[in-house]
Amino acid sequence: MRYLIILILIAIGIGAYIYLSPKTLKKGDTIPPFELETASGKFLDIEKYEGKALLIVFFSVDDDVSRDVFSDFHFISDQFKGDTDVRFIAIAVDGTPERLKLFLSQYRFPGDVLVDDGTFVAEVFQVTSFPMFYITNGERKIVYTIEGFARNDIRELTPALRRAKKED
Numbered sequence: 001m002r003y004l005i006i007l008i009l010i011a012i013g014i015g016a017y018i019y020l021s022p023k024t025l026k027k028g029d030t031i032p033p034f035e036l037e038t039a040s041g042k043f044l045d046i047e048k049y050e051g052k053a054l055l056i057v058f059f060s061v062d063d064d065v066s067r068d069v070f071s072d073f074h075f076i077s078d079q080f081k082g083d084t085d086v087r088f089i090a091i092a093v094d095g096t097p098e099r100l101k102l103f104l105s106q107y108r109f110p111g112d113v114l115v116d117d118g119t120f121v122a123e124v125f126q127v128t129s130f131p132m133f134y135i136t137n138g139e140r141k142i143v144y145t146i147e148g149f150a151r152n153d154i155r156e157l158t159p160a161l162r163r164a165k166k167e168d
Contacts, residue, residue, distance in 0.1 A: 025125055031056075031140045034121050036091065036114035039100040044112055051138040052087045053164040055157065058116075058125065058132040061095045061103040065149050069131045070107035075154050076161070077110035085138075085165050087111055093122040093130075135160050137167040 025031060035045045055076070059066035070090075080086040088111030092100050100115050116122050125134065128147070135144040135157070144160035 025134075025142060027142050027145060029142050031134070031136060031142065032124060034124075036116055036121060037097060039097050039104055039113055039115070041097055044114060046089075046140070049087050049089075050140070052085055053138060053161055053167075054087050054089060054136045054140075055111075055161055056089045056091065056125075056134045056136070058091050058093055058122065058127045058130065060130045061092050061099050063130045066130050067107060069149055070109055072154055073109060076157050079158055080161065083165075086161055089114060091116050091121060093117075093127055133157060135164050137164045139167075141167075143167060 031046065033045065033047050035043050038044055057069060059069065073088075077088060088109065090109050090111065090113045092103070092113065093116050095103070095115055097115055100113060104113060125132065131149050133144075133146040134142055137143050143164045144157075146156065
């Protein structure tokens, strides 16, 4: 009887861990609400972008490829200049607001730049390499992803954002 109780408690513990663990997000999933700190120390809630097509890029302030993305991002942002239905968010997964400010003094980004300490948001999105891109429609449903970066990826992101915008 004692072993049965121990097995039941272990099963309950495993079930609770699975239930409470972040779920891997993939195409077709809706991103959960989250709030992160900006470089200026304010907090930004993702629900602010409800109804907008959204490009989210996870990056590392220490990664050369992430720096390349920031350098090339104007190719995308220029095509959506003035478009209030498309927004850009960058999330640094390895920094503090101070390190992010230093990074942003050298690299510009056409949207909000947030700091995640690598816990919740990076875990939920299963960030395993840099940069990682997610495009969502206005209902926060993931419609496109890219892991890693090649120069041609910039060209793929623009039509994916346009499709996400039409899905609203």
